[in-house]
Every structure is written in structure tokens, then in C-alpha cells.
Amino acid sequence: MAKRRLNKQQHWRIQKVQEERAKRADRKERQIDQELSAGTLGDEQQGLVIAHYGQQLEVEALEGEQRGQLIRCHARANLASLVTGDTVVWRPGAEGTGVIVARHDRRTELLRPDNYGQLKPVAANIDQILLVIAPEPEPHANLIDRYLVAAEVTGIPPVLLLNKADLAEAKSASIVGLLQGYEQLGYQVLRTSARQPEELVAQLGPWLKDRTSVFVGQSGVGKSSLIQQLMPGEDIRVGALSEGQRKGTHTTTTARLFHLPAGGRLVDSPGIREFGLWHITEDQLIDGFIDISPLVGHCRFRNCRHQGEPGCALDAAVKAGKLTSKRRASFERILSDMESQQSRGLSPRTD
Ligand SMILES: Nc1nc2c(ncn2[C@@H]2O[C@H](COP(=O)(O)OP(=O)(O)OP(=O)(O)O)[C@@H](O)[C@H]2O)c(=O)[nH]1
Numbered sequence: 001m002a003k004r005r006l007n008k009q010q011h012w013r014i015q016k017v018q019e020e021r022a023k024r025a026d027r028k029e030r031q032i033d034q035e036l037s038a039g040t041l042g043d044e045q046q047g048l049v050i051a052h053y054g055q056q057l058e059v060e061a062l063e064g065e066q067r068g069q070l071i072r073c074h075a076r077a078n079l080a081s082l083v084t085g086d087t088v089v090w091r092p093g094a095e096g097t098g099v100i101v102a103r104h105d106r107r108t109e110l111l112r113p114d115n116y117g118q119l120k121p122v123a124a125n126i127d128q129i130l131l132v133i134a135p136e137p138e139p140h141a142n143l144i145d146r147y148l149v150a151a152e153v154t155g156i157p158p159v160l161l162l163n164k165a166d167l168a169e170a171k172s173a174s175i176v177g178l179l180q181g182y183e184q185l186g187y188q189v190l191r192t193s194a195r196q197p198e199e200l201v202a203q204l205g206p207w208l209k210d211r212t213s214v215f216v217g218q219s220g221v222g223k224s225s226l227i228q229q230l231m232p233g234e235d236i237r238v239g240a241l242s243e244g245q246r247k248g249t250h251t252t253t254t255a256r257l258f259h260l261p262a263g264g265r266l267v268d269s270p271g272i273r274e275f276g277l278w279h280i281t282e283d284q285l286i287d288g289f290i291d292i293s294p295l296v297g298h299c300r301f302r303n304c305r306h307q308g309e310p311g312c313a314l315d316a317a318v319k320a321g322k323l324t325s326k327r328r329a330s331f332e333r334i335l336s337d338m339e340s341q342q343s344r345g346l347s348p349r350t351d
């Protein structure tokens with residue numbers, strides 16, 4: 001009996017919480033409706049979503065008197081989810097707040113699985129992915145390829161950034177050879193050192209200017225160090241909201257957009273830095289290998305698995321020196337990982 005009562009009580013409590021939440025959302029929506037019909041809201045303006053905290057969004061005014069200011073906004077309930085980097089239309093409301101009434105189409109989306117394994121956008125309108133590697137920690141086997149495939153899948157151009165170029169190991173034959181291989185594929189490779197801030201800004205400046213970038217890469221390669229050098233004085237771990245306002249929200253996963261003093265925008269969050277291969281299909285994997293995708297149509301068998309079948313165009317390309325055996329092996333490794341994980345119902349690795 002006692003157990004049943006407890007269950008009922010639990011059930012009641014959950015229902016209560018849900019009702020409260022719905023009521024609050026309703027109230028907010030009614031308030032917005034009232035403001036809209038009473039004509040107390042200001043004119044429509046363009047804005048940029050800087051961060052999304054629970055029900056509230058921080059929006060930078062892109063025009064008018066408030067241009068450059070951060071406005072705390074609510075979004076109309078009929079708007080699909082908004083993320084950092086979204087450009088929106090908003091209307092000024094009471095006490096320096098605002099209401100988002102529309103969202104512009106996204107040029108690009110960075111996706112990530114949520115707690116239920118569902119892919120969700122975490123940032124919008126990113127123009128380039130800066131894939132940071134370093135001589136130390138040495139890049140895991142095929143890690144770079146995994147990141148490149150993930151970038152190709154999003155359609156956001158990746159740039160390879162060798163950090164810690166000040167270390168002697170940066171000039172080792174293996175690192176030089178590795179990077180040459182990617183340059184030959186057509187990827188841009190930059191060499192930087194977070195220990196040499198002046199050169200860093202001069203080197204990266206032209207790449208960051210007029211664009212929105214994200215830094216991704218394995219732990220320890222120097223992403224935080226680079227970002228800190230690019231934004232001196234900015235606390236990159238926490239946003240502009242005060243402790244009290246942030247209470248109860250997942251700050252560690254909240255992406256935030258920063259304006260770089262030397263020009264350009266940067267979106268950063270721990271979740272974005274871990275960007276990886278989420279739920280990609282075999283076709284996407286092939287598309288993501290820009291040296292392999294033009295080949296696959298030339299295999300003898302239409303359903304070639306590219307795993308040693310006779311007449312496989314990948315083998316022919318390796319023999320002809322058009323595809324490196326390293327990239328080929330990397331492709332096979334990712335493919336077989338995907339197959340074994342899919343057969344066990346797991347998601348692909350991200351490191
Ligand atoms: N020599 C040298 N060391 C660097 C450079 N950049 C970063 N480091 C060092 O490398 C270590 C890791 O740097 P972080 O900036 O924390 O690396 P991260 O990629 O942000 O790592 P996570 O936060 O784990 O993702 C630190 O000890 C840095 O001081 C560099 O350009 N040269």
C-alpha cells in the first residue's frame with residue numbers, strides 16, 4: 001500500500017511540475033501576446049543570438065539605438081529552437097528586454113546528440129572549423145580524418161591548425177609529412193604557437209576576420225591557450241550573465257559567441273570543442289573523404305565494400321599513387337568501426 005501511495009505521490013509531483021512549467025510558458029506567451037496587441041513593443045530589428053540560457057536568450061542588437069548592446073529576450077513559442085549564432089528579428093519590450101519574433105534561415109548548423117541521442121543544432125552560421133592539432137599530444141591515428149569527415153558532413157570548411165609550432169617536434173619528419181599530405185589534398189594548413197601571441201594574431205588574423213569560427217580538437221592541443229591569446233581579458237569559461245541568473249542552467253554546455261578584438265567572431269563551448277562524427281551514414285563517410293568520393297563510382301561492383309573486392313577503384317588509386325595507403329586505411333578503419341558499432345547499436349566514436 002505504502003509503495004503505491006508513494007508512486008501516486010511521485011506521479012502527482014511530476015504532473016505538478018509539468019503543469020507549472022506549462023503555466024509559466026503560457027503566461028509568458030500571453031504576456032507577449034498582450035504586448036504585441038497593445039502595441040507596447042518597439043519596431044522589428046535585426047539581432048544575433050549570443051547565447052541561450054534555459055528560457056532566455058541573449059541577443060545582440062545589430063541596428064538602431066541599441067546597436068551592440070545585449071538584450072535579454074524571450075522567443076515566441078511558435079519559433080523552432082534557437083541557438084548561438086542564429087540571426088533573428090526581435091522587438092524591444094519593457095525594461096530593456098525583447099521578444100524574438102522570427103529567425104532567419106541558417107547558412108550552416110553544428111549538430112550534437114542530446115541526452116536522448118537525438119541530433120540537435122548547437123550553433124548556427126559557423127563559417128569555418130579550425131581543427132587544432134599539435135606535435136604533443138601526438139595526433140591519434142586517423143583522428144584528423146575523423147574531424148575532417150565531420151566537418152565535410154556539416155558543409156563547413158575546415159582549416160588545419162598546427163599549434164605548438166615553437167616545439168622542436170613540430171619540425172619532425174612525421175609531423176611535416178603528415179601536414180604535407182593534407183596540403184596536397186587541398187586543405188589549408190596553418191602553423192601557430194600560443195606561446196608567441198604577437199605572431200599568432202598576425203597569422204590567424206586574416207583567417208578569423210569577417211567570419212565566424214570554432215576551434216575543435218583533441219584535449220591538450222592548446223585550444224584554450226589559443227582562445228585566451230585571441231581574447232585577452234575575456235573569461236572564456238563563463239559568459240556575461242551573473243551567477244544568480246545562471247543558476248540552474250547548464251553553463252558548461254552553453255555555446256557563446258565572442259567578438260574578437262582583431263575582428264571576426266568565435267563560438268565556443270566545451271560541447272563544440274568535442275565536435276565529432278555523430279550518426280553519420282556510409283555515404284556521408286565517403287563524401288567526407290574528398291580523395292575517395294570521386295573514386296567509388298568506378299569500382300567493378302556497384303555494391304563494392306572497398307575492402308579488398310576485385311576491381312575496387314580504391315586499390316587501383318593506391319597503386320597509381322592517387323590515394324595514400326594511410327588515408328585508405330583510415331577510411332577502412334572508420335568504416336569498420338561504424339559497422340561494428342551499428343551492429344551493437346552504439347554511436348560512432350568521436351575521438
Ligand atoms: N609549447 C607550447 N605549449 C602550449 C602551446 N599552446 C598550449 N600549450 C600548452 O599545452 C597544454 C594544454 O593547453 P590547453 O590550452 O589547455 O589545451 P586544450 O586544447 O584547451 O585542452 P582541453 O581544455 O583539455 O581541451 C598547456 O600546458 C599549455 O600551456 C604552444 O603553442 N606551445
Ligand SMILES: [Zn+2]
Nearest residue numbers: 299304306312
Ligand atoms: Zn571499391
